Amino acid sequence: MRRTWITVGLLVGTFLASIEATVVGTAMPSIAEQLGGFHLFSWVFSAYLLAQTISIPLYGRLADLLGRRATYVAGVSLFLVGSVACGLAPSMELLVAARALQGLGAGCVLPLTMTIFGDLYEVQLRTKLQGLFSLVWGVSSVVGPLAGGAIVLHWSWRWVFLSNLPFGLVALALVGVLLREPARARREHRLDVAGAALLSAATMLLLVSLLPAEQRPQGLPAAVWLGLAAAAALGFVLVERRHPEPLVPLDLFRDRVHLAANGAGVLLGVVLFGIVGYVPLYVQGVRGGTPVEAGAMLIPLSLGWTAASIVAGRLVRRVGFQFLVRFGSALIAAGAALALIELWRGVPLLGLIGLTAYGVGMGCCISSFTVSVQERVPPTRRGIATALTQFSRTIGGSIGVALLGALLLSVVGQDPTAGGDLAAIAPALRDKLVQGLGAVFTAMAAAAIAAGIVGILLFPRVEEGMVGPPRRP
Known part of the structure; x- marks a missing residue:
């Protein structure tokens, strides 16, 4: 029974993270109308995607070193803090910053969900759960735009973000309280801070290089950002080859x-x-x-x-x-x-x-x-x-x-x-x-x-x- 409720909590978290990718799009015209800053319109999405992408491998490694439960709770908590910051944002600039914080938390949900499934279930059941996981993701992609439109129409765009709280708290309660992990040998870990920084930099620089010219910082050409991304990636490989506990x-x-x-x-x-x-x-x-x-x-x-x-x-x-x-x-x-x-x-x-x-x-x-x-x-x-x-x-x-x-x-x-x-x-x-x-x-x-x-x-x-x-x- 405990395993079932943990699974429910993980799927609630999955729904929360996946619906966030679609629900905001419907609300953005109203957000831009109230907050202004239309030139930052696309960065409300880009900041979330950039932060989510660079954090995915970080959470995967932290789950191995520090434990699944602690890492999942930390990531979802960060997502909820970012959601509250988005809902209270008084300007488009602060909304973009809050979306980046929200994305940093969202990066934990999908990889940690699959990892915990791997700990809890044998192969056949785990593969079947992929179908349920896909169903939740598919339903959220349909419900998201409809929910966003309804919230904006009947309440306020701020509730698009604040409504994440009850779902997130349910996921936190079920996973945080019920998930039990085997005792880990107590030893100090050498976190690969340099590797994490270089991988994050390489990913962010690569994605920035792919933005339209008018959205790239400082107006620098894509080749410059791409070259910086390649240099960071090379540095990452060199660090990982030498670190005793590499990020990747x-x-x-x-x-x-x-x-x-x-x-x-x-x-x-x-x-x-x-x-x-x-x-x-x-x-x-x-x-x-x-x-x-x-x-x-x-x-x-x-x-x-x-x-x-x-x-x-x-x-x-x-x-x-x-x-x-x-x-x-x-x-x-x-x-x-x-x-x-x-x-x-x-x-x-x-x-x-x-x-x-x-x-x-x-x-x-x-x-x-x-x-x-x-x-x-x-x-x-x-x-x-x-x-x-x-x-x-x-x-x-x-x-x-x-x-x-x-x-x-x-x-x-x-x-x-x-x-x-x-x-x-x-x-x-x-x-x-x-x-x-x-x-x-x-x-x-x-x-x-x-x-x-x-x-x-x-x-x-x-x-x-x-x-x-x-x-x-």
């Missing part, structure tokens, strides 16, 4: 399981973030559909992902992780190709089939990647191994969205959403939009095929490397 143990990547899971994860992040970002634009700008129709287009992906994760949990002992990864990788590549054909041929059924196939493939691959990397390491490394799979997808998605956006703009020549009504754009601009989205979907298909190749050719058999049964609380 580089020897993990000598194992083909970790190499394939994270390499494919970067590519899958490109495709996933691209689909979420550009399929709605295609539905509204090319087909002339409504925002509701654009959102409905993504439902087959969510349903396929959830169903495949549940089925994969039942099949993993029979067919193994390698079969699930290869099968899922093939479906991902095929699904992206079908979606590309639908764009050029105008056959909606192909797009639905393609997105469903992509969702099923992701359900097979992501659950297999997460559980297999956990089984490949001892419990003392499970936190960082799990966090890296999430980190790779987030980095891939961040890079992908920026590059795909630049590619679209280079073809179209102007922002197709500038007029406010996508259904009413001029025919000439619509033709350019079709060409631009064709280039974007082609790049996404290439990334999906590359991810499929990595999954099929590089991912090895995992069963022989399993470490053993988890401890029950």
Whole structure:
């Protein structure tokens, strides 16, 4: 029973973190109208994403060194403090700072949830829980915009942030009180402060280099920020090779399981973030559909992902992780190709089939990647191994969205959403939009095929490397 309630708490925390990614977007026009500072509009999102991304591996390593419960409680508490600061922010500048604080806390939720699942459940149940996790994430992506609109309409935009408190406190109470961990040997740890600082700097500089020119600090060209990111990344590698307790143990990547899971994860992040970002634009700008129709287009992906994760949990002992990864990788590549054909041929059924196939493939691959990397390491490394799979997808998605956006703009020549009504754009601009989205979907298909190749050719058999049964609380 204790394990069940811990799981409920973790899923509540997951819902909290995932809905935050969508609920704020609906409220932002009202926020900008009241606080002003429209030039900082995009930084309300960017600050959260930057802080969340750089903190993911930090929480993974802290969970291994200091314990899951303490790390989870600290991260969720930081998220709630940031939420209160957002709800009380008197200016757009302070709202951006509070969103960064909120993002630093949010970085703990997803990797720690998967890590604690790894401690509590055996392989079959853990893989099935990936389906429930995906369902919570999918529901939140639908509920978020609706909830944000309702809150702004009937109350105040400030409650978009303050309403996080009851959910967060429930998650804190259930996990903080009920989760029990085995006693750890008391010894001093040498925290890898330099490695954490260099990885954070490299990630932040890389993401800043991908921002539009008008949003980059000091107006410096992207090449400068990219060069600084490369220098920080090199310094990070040098530090990690020498530190006795590195933030990211580089020897993990000598194992083909970790190499394939994270390499494919970067590519899958490109495709996933691209689909979420550009399929709605295609539905509204090319087909002339409504925002509701654009959102409905993504439902087959969510349903396929959830169903495949549940089925994969039942099949993993029979067919193994390698079969699930290869099968899922093939479906991902095929699904992206079908979606590309639908764009050029105008056959909606192909797009639905393609997105469903992509969702099923992701359900097979992501659950297999997460559980297999956990089984490949001892419990003392499970936190960082799990966090890296999430980190790779987030980095891939961040890079992908920026590059795909630049590619679209280079073809179209102007922002197709500038007029406010996508259904009413001029025919000439619509033709350019079709060409631009064709280039974007082609790049996404290439990334999906590359991810499929990595999954099929590089991912090895995992069963022989399993470490053993988890401890029950």
